[in-house]
Amino acid sequence: MTTKVHKTVQVDVPITTVYNQWTQFEDFPHFMGGVEKVTQLTDASLEWVAQIAGVKRTWKARIVEQVPDTRVAWAASEGATNAGTVEFRDLGDGRTEVSLTLEFEPEGVVEKAGDTLGIVERQAESDLKKFKEFIEDEGYATGAWRGTIGAGGSAGTGGTMGAGGSVGTTGVGGTGTTGLGGTTGTTGGI
Numbered sequence: 110m111t112t113k114v115h116k117t118v119q120v121d122v123p124i125t126t127v128y129n130q131w132t133q134f135e136d137f138p139h140f141m142g143g144v145e146k147v148t149q150l151t152d153a154s155l156e157w158v159a160q161i162a163g164v165k166r167t168w169k170a171r172i173v174e175q176v177p178d179t180r181v182a183w184a185a186s187e188g189a190t191n192a193g194t195v196e197f198r199d200l201g202d203g204r205t206e207v208s209l210t211l212e213f214e215p216e217g218v219v220e221k222a223g224d225t226l227g228i229v230e231r232q233a234e235s236d237l238k239k240f241k242e243f244i245e246d247e248g249y250a251t252g253a254w255r256g257t258i259g260a261g262g263s264a265g266t267g268g269t270m271g272a273g274g275s276v277g278t279t280g281v282g283g284t285g286t287t288g289l290g291g292t293t294g295t296t297g298g299i
Contacts, residue, residue, distance in 0.1 A: 129253030190214035
């Protein structure tokens, strides 16, 4: 049985900065509980390692849609079954609403018990709160990927921008030191 979680947080940082930080998947362990490591494999694929309710899980995810300052959606392609969407809405006055929707399939007795107790829902809420604190404390994104990925999962050209705003690598298929892509996932991750 699939479980769906929806959480929203208001961040006191402009939408572009919030979105840019969200595209830095390899930074997710800084604010996502249980996420040990995220590796950007391509513009549209990630590998996750997480510890959830005492169970270590590894999976790959594919970004199925990414539109700058608007939306990032993903689906697991291998390993743990999960999918989700993060949507960004400009609230004006340098504020942004971040809405996270997760869908996942609990596996095994421990995960099913954790699901019944609402552990993933509480973790998602906590992770959004930590993300808010992270980006508000920094005041700027540690990097950015401004490319677009369509419903078919193909990557459009984009650039990697460093925190100082200078443009780094451009094009499709490159992975710069600032990371590429964009989304989160079931906690843990995409």
